[in-house]
Amino acid sequence: MLSFEPGTVFSSRHLADIFSTAPMRTIFGERNSLESMLLVEVALAKVQAQLGVIPAEAAAAIASAARAELLDLDELAAGTLRAGLPVVNLVEQLIRLTGNPHGEFVHWGATSQDIMDTALVVQIRDALELIHRDLERLISTLADLARTHRDTPMVGRTKLQHAIPITFGFKVSVWLSGLLRHRQRLAELKPRVLQVQFGGAVGTFASLGDNGGSVRAALASELELGEPLVAWHAARDSLAETVCLLGLISATLSKIATDVVLMAQTEVGEVLEPGGQGHGASSTMPHKRNPIICEQILSTGLSLRRLASAMLDASVHDHERATGPWQAEWSLLPEAFVLVSRALDNAVRLCGGLVVRPDAMQANLGRTQGLIAAEAVMMALALHVGRHHAHEMVSAACTHAIASGLTLAQSLSRDPAVTAHIALHEIEAAADPARYIGLSAREVDRVLAACADRPASAAQDDAPDAE
Numbered sequence: 001m002l003s004f005e006p007g008t009v010f011s012s013r014h015l016a017d018i019f020s021t022a023p024m025r026t027i028f029g030e031r032n033s034l035e036s037m038l039l040v041e042v043a044l045a046k047v048q049a050q051l052g053v054i055p056a057e058a059a060a061a062i063a064s065a066a067r068a069e070l071l072d073l074d075e076l077a078a079g080t081l082r083a084g085l086p087v088v089n090l091v092e093q094l095i096r097l098t099g100n101p102h103g104e105f106v107h108w109g110a111t112s113q114d115i116m117d118t119a120l121v122v123q124i125r126d127a128l129e130l131i132h133r134d135l136e137r138l139i140s141t142l143a144d145l146a147r148t149h150r151d152t153p154m155v156g157r158t159k160l161q162h163a164i165p166i167t168f169g170f171k172v173s174v175w176l177s178g179l180l181r182h183r184q185r186l187a188e189l190k191p192r193v194l195q196v197q198f199g200g201a202v203g204t205f206a207s208l209g210d211n212g213g214s215v216r217a218a219l220a221s222e223l224e225l226g227e228p229l230v231a232w233h234a235a236r237d238s239l240a241e242t243v244c245l246l247g248l249i250s251a252t253l254s255k256i257a258t259d260v261v262l263m264a265q266t267e268v269g270e271v272l273e274p275g276g277q278g279h280g281a282s283s284t285m286p287h288k289r290n291p292i293i294c295e296q297i298l299s300t301g302l303s304l305r306r307l308a309s310a311m312l313d314a315s316v317h318d319h320e321r322a323t324g325p326w327q328a329e330w331s332l333l334p335e336a337f338v339l340v341s342r343a344l345d346n347a348v349r350l351c352g353g354l355v356v357r358p359d360a361m362q363a364n365l366g367r368t369q370g371l372i373a374a375e376a377v378m379m380a381l382a383l384h385v386g387r388h389h390a391h392e393m394v395s396a397a398c399t400h401a402i403a404s405g406l407t408l409a410q411s412l413s414r415d416p417a418v419t420a421h422i423a424l425h426e427i428e429a430a431a432d433p434a435r436y437i438g439l440s441a442r443e444v445d446r447v448l449a450a451c452a453d454r455p456a457s458a459a460q461d462d463a464p465d466a467e
Contacts, residue, residue: 010025010335010338017342018296018342019296019299019300019303019338019339019342020338020339020341020342021130021338021341021342021345023130023341024127024130024337024338024341024342025338027123027126027127027130027337028123028127028334028337028338030073031068032123033119033123034068034071034076034090035068036119036120036122036123037086037087037090037115037116037119038066038067038068038090038094039066039119039122039223040114040115040118040119040122040219040223041062041066041090041091041094041106041107041110041115042059042062042063042066043219043222043223044107044108044110044115044198044215044219045058045059045062045063045105045106045108046059046063046222047215047218047219047221047222048105048108048109048215050218051211051214051215051218053108053109053208053211053215054105054108055102055105057102058098058101058102058104058105059105061098061099061102061103062094062098062102062103062105062106064098065094065097065098065099065103066094066097067097070093070097071090071093072093075089075093076089076090076093079092084327085112085116085327086116087107087112087115087116088112090115091106091107094106094107109200109205109207109208109211109212109215110198110200111199111200111201113197113233113321113326114197114198114199114200117197117232117233118196118197118198118219118223118225120329120333121193121194121195121196121197121225122223122225124193124194124242124333124337125194125225127337127341128186128189128190128193128194128242130341131186131246131249131337131340131341131344132186134341134344134345134348135179135182135183135186135249135344136183137348138179138344138347138348138351139176139179139180139183139451140451141348141351141352142172142175142176142179142351143176143448143451145169145172145351145354145356146169146170146172146173146176146444146447146448147169147444147448148169148356149167149168149169149172149356149358150167150169150440150441150444150445151167151169151440151441152167152168152169152356152358152361153165153166153167153168153361153362153365153433153434153437154166154167154168154171154270154358154361154362154364154365155361155364155365155372156171160262162367162368162371162372163372164372164373164375164376164436164438165365165372165373165433165434165436165437166437166438166440167437167440167441167444168270168356168358168361169440169441169444170437170440170441170443170444171259172444173443173444173446173447173448175252175255175256175259176447176451177447177450178252178255179249179252180447180450180451182245182248182249182252185245185248186245189238189241189242189245191226192238192241193238193239193241193242194225194226195220195225195226195227195228195232195238196216196219196220196223196225196226196227196228197228197231197232197233198215198216198219198220198231199212199216199230199231199233200212202231202233202320202321203230203231203233203320204231233317233320233321233322234317234318234319234320234321234322235317236314236315236317236325236326236329237315239311239315239329239333240311240312240314240315242333243307243308243311243332243333243336244308244311244312246304246307246308246336246337246339246340247304247305247307247308247336249340249343249344250300250301250304250305250339250340250343251301251305253297253301253343253344253346253347254297254298254301254302254343256297256347256350256351257293257294257295257297257298257301257347257350258294258298260273260291260294260350260354261291261294261298264291264294268360268364269357269360270356270357270360270361270364271354271355271356271357272289272354272355272357273289273291273292273293273294273350273353273354273355274293274349274350274352274353274354274355275289275355293346293349293350294350296342296343296346297343297346297347297350300339300340300342300343300346301343303335303339304336304339304340304343307332307335307336307339308336310328310332311329311332311333311336313325313328314326314328314329314332365433365434366433368408369401369405369406369407369408370401370407370408370409370431370432370433371398371401371402371408372433373408373430373431373432373433373435373436374394374395374397374398374408375436376430376431376435376436377394377397377408377412377422377427377430377431378390378391378393378394380422380426380430381393381394381418381421381422384421384422385421393415393417393418394412396415397411397412397415397418398411407431408431409427409428409431412427412431413427
């Protein structure tokens with residue numbers, strides 16, 4: 001895998017941490033990319049020596065020489081430009097560093113894509129561990145938030161308009177449910193994508209003969225990767241699936257950020273981003289507290305989701321080895337990982353320090369003078385006159401309330417057609433928004449219970465190492 005250090009925001013001293021995180025940049029940085037390829041070359045030599053394919057002395061010499069700090073990076077850059085990929089010169093340098101006669105056994109039976117693809121999978125394994133860690137942090141944070149505000153009533157909104165009441169815990173549980181599905185998707189993805197690549201020129205082991213299958217199985221075991229059914233040089237669905245999952249995660253995070261931005265508007269004021277001195281500051285307006293964490297989540301999401309589309313296009317490879325699409329992966333996939341790493345970290349920071357204002361939520365429930373509970377009154381009246389007729393009656397009362405400045409309960413109480421079927425105290429009760437949150441709390445409990453129902457592989461990943 002080539003390094004990911006282009007002249008963009010990711011290599012900027014002052015912008016890199018807005019669009020990425022240092023740990024993820026390290027995984028896809030030049031040093032780790034080279035070390036990953038050398039790791040694969042060393043593992044290949046080791047298992048081939050164990051199987052008697054190459055001399056044991058050669059494997060030991062290769063392992064001793066395979067050190068990234070010994071590589072001439074200027075030569076590697078020139079060689080990469082000349083060959084169109086880095087492995088050709090990497091192997092040339094490793095042969096020289098290993099020396100005669102053992103250097104002749106470097107890269108035995110392999111092709112460049114075997115090395116680069118397997119090195120990439122090693123990097124993806126480390127990257128997915130970071131994703132898994134941050135996903136679990138966010139799930140835990142949102143579970144606490146949903147539990148705390150299980151019964152906190154607020155306005156439910158459809159088409160950006162007041163709909164009917166919900167609880168804030170219910171809203172958070174909807175956010176949380178998407179993350180729980182991503183947890184499951186991630187656990188299901190790992191066995192498909194974390195597979196070794198080894199098959200030689202076109203994947204048939206022609207240069208190794210009968211030893212090919214054994215070498216591939218041993219290499220997979222040595223690197224603690226899965227063994228594929230067949231070479232996947234030109235079958236890139238698992239890599240495309242990986243980036244699509246990152247895109248789905250970003251969509252859920254962007255949904256959270258969008259809701260928070262709208263709830264944090266001055267006119268709404270139901271939540272605020274966690275703040276501090278200078279957080280979201282304006283260069284000219286001293287009072288501003290801009291939602292910069294949400295901005296960053298939304299901006300990285302926009303960039304990331306276009307990469308998912310591009311990866312799908314890049315997964316269409318010709319014949320046994322591609323002409324172009326493979327190279328497109330070298331920039332698309334690392335960029336997707338570094339973007340989602342920042343979005344996840346930001347989401348944990350946002351939700352962990354979110355300032356929730358139940359008083360503002362309660363005030364907004366009352367802003368429409370009871371109109372938000374119109375459906376509740378309609379359903380109470382429908383028991384007597386039918387739902388359609390009740391809808392017309394309550395709609396007329398809403399129009400009258402808006403025009404007259406009355407509350408919905410007052411407007412309904414002045415309509416003999418309504419009071420003929422519902423007593424005044426029943427109207428008042430039905431028009432109370434806090435009484436019409438449905439099964440919000442029960443739905444919160446269902447989602448919280450699901451947080452504990454984890455895929456077996458995910459639970460195993462978090463288990464402490466055996467002593």
